[in-house]
Amino acid sequence: MSVKNRFGRVKDTLSTPIERLERLFNSDTNKDNFAGLLFILPNIIVFSIFLFGPVLFAFYLSFTEWNVLAGEPEWVGLDNYIDILTPPPWEDGWAVLDNPTANLWWHAVIKTSTYTLGVVPLSISGGLCAALLLDRDLRNKRLFRAAYFMPVMLSGAVSAIIWRWILNQDGIVNSLLEPIGLAHNWSGDPSTALASVMLIAIWGGIGFNMIIFLAGLQNIPEELYDAARIDGTSGWQRFRHVTWPNLQNTYFFVIVLSIIGSFQVFAIAMTFAEGGPYYATTTIAVLIYQEAFQHGSMGVAAAMAFILFSIVFVFSYYQYRVRGNGEVNY
């Protein structure tokens, strides 16, 4: 006996596991499976060698102490994880807030969170505004779109270098601010360095989010706006009742992507100020890099990478589950 489940697939209700196994290794089905396997084999090989293999190896490393130059990895169990996470951030009355060296990991987590809280809302709202402006019949629309998208085409390192020049002590920004007495060493002062990195990320993020929002806007049927005009809505009400709810799928996607990207920020922070001054731009990824390649502690770096992975994974999975049935269908 068989019944169709909601995907239309036939589900066996009475066959035993042995019967199912027999069917799997049987004649025609088996041949098809083998052919299918052959087709994806190249991808599996490349994926295993360059991604899956290294990930597993890194997972193993996170339980070892290993200096690449010093010899074989030495199994240390959970020591790396314990070292990283202790002392907890609230120890000594949140000492880590003032003194990064109290626990560099928690310092990096706080810096990365601050960065995320600043960059995500601003780059998303900026991207949405740019998309809304450029979705209209505007003169030189293509030129503006290209201009906003340009930063996305630059690598993080390149844009960080450009901005380092711009924000330099004697850079263009300071030469403009000097007459009004606001010149400042933006990248050299621990209190403004992270903000400068955030500025670069927002500058690039706006262009990227704009393109995704533009695609989302173009997906909204024109008739909905017509219907809303007939219903007597004002421009703002059309945004509120038509554009905004219909962009739900888009901004969910953009938010998740931005948050994940922010947690992994590396290139601009590293290139702009190399984690400094005084750990001001030491984000999680920068810290992992420094542990691995400057201090040679591969085991500690691998453990940090897995904690970061867990944070991103739990967040993404939660978002995915929460969203479940909230998608807008046209």
Place this chain on the structure above:
Amino acid sequence: MGHVELAELTKVFDNDGNELVAVNDLNIEIEDGEFLVLVGPSGCGKSTTLRCVAGLERTTRGEIWIGDEEVSDKKPKNRDIAMVFQNYALYPHMSARENMAFGLKISTDLSPDEISTRVDNTAEMMGIQDLLEKKPGELSGGQQQRVALGRAIVRDPEVFLMDEPLSNLDAKLRSSMRTELQDLQQELGVTTVYVTHDQVEAMTMGDRIAILNHGELCQVGTPLECYHHPDNRFVASFIGSPSMNFFDAEIQYSDVRTEILTDSFEYTLSESTVDRLTDRVTNAVLGIRPEDIRLASDDVSGIQATVTVTEPIGERTYVYLEIGDLSCTASMPGNLTFKPGEEIEIDIPEERIHLFDQETDEAVLNRVEPDDQAEAYSKVA
């Protein structure tokens, strides 16, 4: 009052310097409570006309009157209209109830209770009470269209504007919704302007139909007027299915007899028919509807034709014929059978022919009205 008047309505789109005249100098008067269908091929300007009436497009020239007011500069919400769209245009994130209530909530000062009562009453009339709490994505096409109609009705407007509301439905649902819409419109008595490219919808639904082509009005009249008395060749070809047959012809007038010469056959016109010609043109187009072509009876010599293809559709059979180099379609009773390649003789009854001026495409002769047919027969005889 839901009296609508379009006076010299013109809409020109400026497409990067290229002017596109979508609607040209359109004059139509629509009575209060009338069901007017705007029909024409794609790109004829029918939807643009409707959008101008709705206020979704600004007119380039001309006036639009709804009731006693000139509305061409007014916003859609101030025109007392409601519109139904081809793709329903229901707000996807709102339930059917919220969709119907939205317009009232935005543009009237009715209390939530009053709005709710009106939505309930309309839903009951449309038979959609059970759907009110569902979102559009959970409804079938037919149900969505009902909700969209409900949304228009609940606003109790002076004029309904409908832009191909049935074209996304399957054939069966479309024909039942057609009847339902007509019933509804008669019951409510609200002036309705209905756009379609489907001539069956136009013929069956409209009190009057307005046929547009290339942005210009070709004819406005009752469906049967347009069918029996097309003003020009376009209307003749557009209304009626299968389409009217046309043969380029030369008319030779003489005192003895008047003859129509086509490339493949000749046709003698009786004096009474010649008298009915509005203009004595020599280069003409002879038109005859497929349903007016008959098999020649034994005692009359007919026109020789060869059957090429037959399409039995039950009650009628469409027979595609070749008369010399010309081809034409005849609609024959379904009980007759024809084989491809078969030679038959057909008769083109004189009282059923149409003649158009080849240069202007204007009609110079239309068929005799069915009511006057008996009289005409006696004259011909």
